[in-house]
Amino acid sequence: MTTQTAYDLIFRNALLRSSATPVDIGVKGGRIAAIEPTLFCEAIEIDIGGRVALPGFVDTHIHLDKACLLGRCDHDHGSLGDAIRAVSAMKRDFTVEDVYARGARVIERAIVHGTTRMRTHVEIDPRISLRSFEAVKALKRDYAWALDLSLCVFPQEGLTNDPGGEELLVQALRDGGGVIGGCPYTDTDPHAHLERIFDLAQAFDVDVDLHLDFDLDPSWSHLDEVCRLTERRNYGGRVAIGHATKLSALPPERLKSVTSQLARAGIAVTVLPATDLYLMGREATHNAPRGLTLAHKLAADGVVCSVATNNVLNPFTPFGDASLLRMANFYANVAHASVADFDTCLDLVTELPARLMNLTDYGIKVGNPADLVVLDTQDSRFAIAELPDIVMGFKNGRKTFERQRPALFHPSRPCGARA
Numbered sequence: 217m218t219t220q221t222a223y224d225l226i227f228r229n230a231l232l233r234s235s236a237t238p239v240d241i242g243v244k245g246g247r248i249a250a251i252e253p254t255l256f257c258e259a260i261e262i263d264i265g266g267r268v269a270l271p272g273f274v275d276t277h278i279h280l281d282k283a284c285l286l287g288r289c290d291h292d293h294g295s296l297g298d299a300i301r302a303v304s305a306m307k308r309d310f311t312v313e314d315v316y317a318r319g320a321r322v323i324e325r326a327i328v329h330g331t332t333r334m335r336t337h338v339e340i341d342p343r344i345s346l347r348s349f350e351a352v353k354a355l356k357r358d359y360a361w362a363l364d365l366s367l368c369v370f371p372q373e374g375l376t377n378d379p380g381g382e383e384l385l386v387q388a389l390r391d392g393g394g395v396i397g398g399c400p401y402t403d404t405d406p407h408a409h410l411e412r413i414f415d416l417a418q419a420f421d422v423d424v425d426l427h428l429d430f431d432l433d434p435s436w437s438h439l440d441e442v443c444r445l446t447e448r449r450n451y452g453g454r455v456a457i458g459h460a461t462k463l464s465a466l467p468p469e470r471l472k473s474v475t476s477q478l479a480r481a482g483i484a485v486t487v488l489p490a491t492d493l494y495l496m497g498r499e500a501t502h503n504a505p506r507g508l509t510l511a512h513k514l515a516a517d518g519v520v521c522s523v524a525t526n527n528v529l530n531p532f533t534p535f536g537d538a539s540l541l542r543m544a545n546f547y548a549n550v551a552h553a554s555v556a557d558f559d560t561c562l563d564l565v566t567e568l569p570a571r572l573m574n575l576t577d578y579g580i581k582v583g584n585p586a587d588l589v590v591l592d593t594q595d596s597r598f599a600i601a602e603l604p605d606i607v608m609g610f611k612n613g614r615k616t617f618e619r620q621r622p623a624l625f626h627p628s629r630p631c632g633a634r635a
Contacts, residue, residue: 272332452482
């Protein structure tokens, strides 16, 4: 029996991934104050019913500013370059209100699918100026009750070849941009592009999150330069690369060498299954390559990895519902993950992306914010396999959403009786 303590809220019978049996979680002032087999206290109680509780899913790479655009363009293109050009033409007419409305639509889907932390990449350039940035800043403020939103500002269409772009990036970094990104493969001078991104990262003391090596040609890569800059600038643990589909095209010995290089430099990798699979290998007439880098295998060899959403309902990815559990399941299917890999696949949308984002207050631990989501399962090992409903979520101990369990109306039972 524990000593009686005053709590604001107690979650009863919550099954954590770290516990063999359900526990009680005491909350005080929006933070976790105790985790015990049984807590004795008069407080508001929420019975989790022995179901799995997670600290919420972490989406390290999403584009809220260009989501939900399918109704605005004829989607008869398929290459990465086609998608970039299509959005480039549309974003000239984006307004703050328009970006806010589309971003809010995706955020609300993400919340009810259990996401509690998110990093959105925001395009900054002379065509869009800071309009998308202003909209996403407002989303960060208005949805803080349910989700922590980090803003990664980046030049999608190059930097050294785009006069005025760097000045806008600096302005965004001064006004709330918490991470800086880059896209060297769209720049006429990729190495100079990377050098300037790292210069700005150090000047503003922010992490780096790059779009990198997004094709299936293993004969060239910008990864060596990123590793060189990361080590020279002592930026290990503060650099992530997204896509990195070239890694999927490497033979085993070369991949082993590159994996060691990534782990040694402290560079994380984000795999974006929906976009990577949709855009890669489209020129093949048969036996098309998957173009999916195997994040769970990289993670097993010491590379911090994540699986994330990337684009939703736009020319880059004309699908999506912002569900990271579904994305992890999709990844596991395509990556030929075995049952033994299921825990790691769940890590790819929880613990590992939290490490990638350097979140020091993530997890169901004493002292951390009382952020958790409840899955309708009693075994986290099968969350990836069975895609259970996410039945409720909490931010700082406050309920943010609840999903009612569906009722089956069996003809042999009274109307409304549950099966």
